[in-house]
Amino acid sequence: MTFREILQIPNVRYYLMFRSSYFARFYYPIFTLLFLDYGLTLSQFAMLNVVWAATIVLAEVPSGAFADTLGRKKLVVLSSVIMFIEIGLIAVVPTGNPDLVFIVFLVNRILSGLAMALASGADEALAYDTLKEHGKEEAWPLVLQIQLRIASSIGIVVTLVGAAMYDVDFMTHIYHFIGLSKPETTQDIMRIPVFATLLVAMVAIYAAINMQEDSKALTRHDNKLATSVASLKLTLKTGQWVLSTPYVLFILLYYSLFEHTSRMFLTMNSQYYRAIDIPIIYFGLIGAGVSVLKILLAGQSRKLAESVEPKTFLVIAGLATVATYYWISLGWPIYGVVPVLLLIFIIMTMNIFISYHLNRKTESHNRATVLSFKGLMFNLGYGSIGVLYAYYYKLVSQNYTEVQIEQHLDFLASLSSFCYYFAFLFILISVLFCIKNRQETIF
Template identity: 40%
Template sequence: MVVKGKEGSEEKQSVSPYHLVNIRLFILFRVLFNARFYYPVFTILFLDYGLTLEQFAVLNTVWAFTIVLSEVPSGALADLLGRRFLLVVTAWLMIFEMAVIAFVPAANPDLVFWAFLINRVLSGLAEAMASGADEALAYDTLVVHGLAGQWPRVLEVQMRAQNFGYIIAMTLGAVVYDPSVVNRVLQWCSVNVSVSQQMSMRYPLYLTLILAVFALFVTLRMRDPSPPAGHRTRDPQKATIWQLLRLVLRTGAWIIRTPMAFTIIFFAMTIDHTLRMGVTLTSKYYRLIGLPEASFGLLGSLVAVVGLFVPRLARIMVERLSFGLNVFLLGAGSVIALLFLSLFVPYWGILPVIAIFVGLMLTSYFTSHYLNELTDSQQRATVLSFKGLALNVAYGIIGLAFAALMQHYRVVQTGLHPSQAVDFIEDQAFVATVGCFPWYLAGALILTSLCCLPRVWRRRSTGRKQ
């Protein structure tokens, strides 16, 4: 299967896409928006502010539901009101979400909880609004200039730049969070100031807030590209709720009626949510394969370094191999990685973790390339938002399934080892649950293939143009 674009075959290959201001700003926005300095200390940041693990779980559930509820409407708004408008709003939301927890007094636990609740809602809205809008703006910019075929190269540079930002954020964020490190640096600089944990825990937030301000300046410089010839333009002042609903329904119907679009989203959903669940559990997994906690930040940076080379591999694959072969290689490789992950090999178990991160990056790259190539400009952001919705709903479902399996295996392991400590039972339940991952993904891929591929083959056999 090969996806053929609808944007025309003539490309102005002599013009570099990086000469276009929107493309440079798109890459810079992705770096600024995703380089969160608090990521390496995400969980303990909540706890050091005085929140409990239960509150942490509730707050992140709120974040996930906010994304799910606003994903598709925000994509439709981007198509109706303009992608730049949504990205400017996204940058403002990022500023507010960081400011509300960066400056909240930590002495009042109730106030801290409400501040973090507001942060999670604003963060979810920002994630949903950025999802699809920035990509649609960048891709349509290429289409207008006859450079749609350069999208794989733009994706390659964007993902590599984002990984550079991730490396810096992971390293610097963990360093400034540790008051002992900050104090040693201050002493070396002959600054007679002592920093406490209550002070240093805000430093990653301040740094991310600075990036949010820069992200706002970047979005203000963006411009919505002029629509291709023959495309109707919409007046943002006349956009109504009915237009929003009609665009959402029309786009959803188009995805269902278009076998290739449906197949791309379903395969992405199947692979992404399983691998993402594995990534979520890396801290616990590292402990069980004997890696010290001090190495976790370094391992995150190692994964980011490997990620610098993945976009080039992904571009070569989409340029030289068919869609079907790429999906087969990605699916088979993901199942094999999860099989090795489930073995919990001491120390060397880091290798399947790296393979899982590579699989996630390939999934993101393939989905962006094939779906943008297939989608019309007027509904591009909405289609990408449907994709984001599918991925997040599936991730939420597998999270619930993981919790249910853990509870089941706790009961089983308690019956098998009634005299063992609670920690031992918990570890054995975790090992047994992770052992289900490869078989789950293999079964899900088979079902997805049976559901999607016959429709694609029937459509191809009729000779109708996708």
């Protein structure tokens, strides 16, 4: 299929619009710094993300099952509305009371996790099944490639503008041009990227509303209780199928390891950039560079994911990731951004690999539920690493003076934990894979 032919399919078109706008958040380039400027500590930031992950764990699979029974479109629309609300909360919260700020951010993380869980699997299932109805399911990796390129193109603008919105010197010129008093610190301008994200959230709502679902494909029940029971049964049945299907189980285990470890680090990338002496104004340039990298290498990622034998692919990706985390832990000033770019390429390729192989092994009637298990396993890992990192960072920081902490030496010292954590779990999963593969060929 060509790009034009793909865009002519409404559900696929609105899927691309939804995904691209849902994650186009102007505060992402300075995500950690934003939380800290609101008055939160780094440990609180890590724990709030654990709450975010825990919420998704609790809501992920049930939401996927409801998507397969109640309707996928309903969950995608609800997700986009909740996303708008959770962003709106931090846009208006006053910062004078630290306890109130923490409570509002706690609610924000819960709503954000719920929104993510509701959308997870449902939007992808709508788009994939539409392709399947047209007999074009083999074009799914191409759709993922296109989605990656569109999101990356939008990401160039979002990251450049978002980082500029958080740079005091740049915003001083903007304030002067429109006749306002110049900002003194980042706390004076920290809400601007948040309000800008609210506008983009409206695009996600529009895309979600315009997605279509074949109501005939949904299982009909007499009442809401019957629907809930059916959803629970589908969840349990799908869980049993995942656990009894080694191919799918190990695909999900490897996915969770690669994704939750990288997500934990990349969530803190603004703190990392500051620690390796990169000025805030350049955060946007780095983000734009990442987006350009994704655009240029999306085709190579798809070809690797489709053509390389799974076992070979996983071994190469695992070893490369261990080396990358070690490189990051060195904390090289300025040049420390290079391994971050390498990590992003590895994860980008891994995501295409996982989606390609997982969808091939999944039937349409429970696709959203299986994809929700994918999210569940990721967030179980993300919550675990969040707790472990928060505790480890607290222990590490006790060995440093206030001056050294201001220089971010404690943060840099904590980064070696990512290398050890990933290497240990990768070896563990691989050993289990080898044992099982001897009994029954998995790949």
